[in-house]
Structures are given as C-alpha cells and as structure tokens.
Amino acid sequence: MDSDKPTKYKSARPVYDDPLWNLYDSIYMKIEPRRKQITYGVSFFIGLILVGSLAYGIMSSRTAQAQAAFGLALDVYKADVVKSGSEEDKNRNPAKKTFNDEKEKYKQAATEFDKVAVSYSGYREVASYYAAMSRTYYDPAKAQTDLEVLGKSTSDIGLWSKIGLAELYAATGQTDKAITAYQALKDNSGALPKSVVLYTLGRLYERQGNNTEAIASYTEAAKANRSSAEGRKAYERLNILDPTAAEKLPPEEPKKDDDI
Numbered sequence: 001m002d003s004d005k006p007t008k009y010k011s012a013r014p015v016y017d018d019p020l021w022n023l024y025d026s027i028y029m030k031i032e033p034r035r036k037q038i039t040y041g042v043s044f045f046i047g048l049i050l051v052g053s054l055a056y057g058i059m060s061s062r063t064a065q066a067q068a069a070f071g072l073a074l075d076v077y078k079a080d081v082v083k084s085g086s087e088e089d090k091n092r093n094p095a096k097k098t099f100n101d102e103k104e105k106y107k108q109a110a111t112e113f114d115k116v117a118v119s120y121s122g123y124r125e126v127a128s129y130y131a132a133m134s135r136t137y138y139d140p141a142k143a144q145t146d147l148e149v150l151g152k153s154t155s156d157i158g159l160w161s162k163i164g165l166a167e168l169y170a171a172t173g174q175t176d177k178a179i180t181a182y183q184a185l186k187d188n189s190g191a192l193p194k195s196v197v198l199y200t201l202g203r204l205y206e207r208q209g210n211n212t213e214a215i216a217s218y219t220e221a222a223k224a225n226r227s228s229a230e231g232r233k234a235y236e237r238l239n240i241l242d243p244t245a246a247e248k249l250p251p252e253e254p255k256k257d258d259d260i
Helices: 019-078 102-119 121-135 140-150 156-171 175-185 194-208 211-224 229-241 243-247
Strands: none
Touching: 019 102, 019 121, 102 121, 121 140, 121 156, 140 156, 156 175, 156 194, 175 194, 194 211, 194 229, 211 229, 211 243, 229 243
C-alpha cells in the first residue's frame, strides 16, 4: 500500500529509460539539499560583479576627469603670451587661449596644476612638477623649495625636477649650487643632451672666474657633439679662452643628406 505522505523530492521521471533525464535527476538530487547555500553564493558572486562594474565605472570616470583637468592646466602652461594691441593680437585665433602677461599666465597655470595635484593622486607628482616650474617665473623661492623636494624622487619626475632646479640655480645667480647640480647631471641627464650640460657648466665656471674648469667643460662639450648648437658654442668659447685646445679638437662632421 502506497503511503499518502509526500516525499521531499519526487521526480517526474519518464516511463522509458532516458540517459539525459538520469543525468539531470542525479545532479538535482545532489543540489537540492544545498539549494539555499548555492543561491546565496550565486547572489554574492553576482553582487561582486555588480560592485566591480560600478567601481570600474567610477575609476574610469575619475581617470577621464583627471585627464581633462590636467589637459586644461597644460593648455594654460603652453599658451602664447601676446602683447595687447600688437599685430599678433589683432590676428590671433579667438578660439585659442592666450595671455597678455607672462606672470599672469604662469600664475593661472600653477593654480590649475595645484588643483590637479590635490584632487587626483595619480597626477599628483607630475602636476606638482609643472606647478613648480610655473612658479619659477614669478615666485622662484617657492619653486626652488618645491623642486628640491621633487628632486629626491627616483622617478622621471625626479630627474626633470633636478634639471629644472639646476636651471633655476643658474638663473637666480646661485652659481655654486648650479655647478653642483649640473655636475650631478653629467652622467644622467635624461632627455637633456650631455653637450648642453657640459656647455652650461663651462659658462658657470667662467662666471666664477675658473677658466681652467671652463676650458675642460667646453672641450668635453665639443667632443660630445661638435655638430650641436652647444658644441659649436663651446668651440667658439674655447677659441677665445684657449685657441690651442680648440685646434686639438676633431673637425666638425659634415652634415649628411638625410640631415638637410
């Protein structure tokens, strides 16, 4: 006699032996006791996907905002300075941003870069560098402090900051510091040609009245790249300070057709 008590699971198995149904039946019997746990697990997994998608969307949006803000600041930094009432001012493109005063331009650039540095951590270092370089035009003391801090970094920004600091030392009459800074760049000047570093050292040594070191630096600069602008200028200074040293230099290489 069949019991009227319902079973926990009763399969609607077909009367014939179906292999596919047997497989389904077997899987169902294994899953059924843990249905709640599996449901929670799937829901949790779906939740993770949704949270990840949301986070990715937010990050993408932040990246786009950061790029736009940095681009705006860079546009100000690179904008032309056009004197009001000049012929260039009359013919300028109204859609292109220009400034009447250089200090005004770099003050605005520094402000925009400072905003980027504060708001977007991924652009903080590079924005701080450009803000410092902008300040070299109107607040060299603050620029020097900022570049000295940035120059401690081992990143590319650190190297650019060292170059900017060396230029600032030279421009503000801090000759001893400038020489030390350029000496440190002799063997690692990045994108700055070595002939530029050596020629600048020669000029700084001349400023000190140290012609012996100046001659040595000019000689190195000319040997490093005699065909460059700095190599030619170094050769000219050598002709004035020590013509004999200038005569010993190898001749300038003629330009190739591809260089013309």
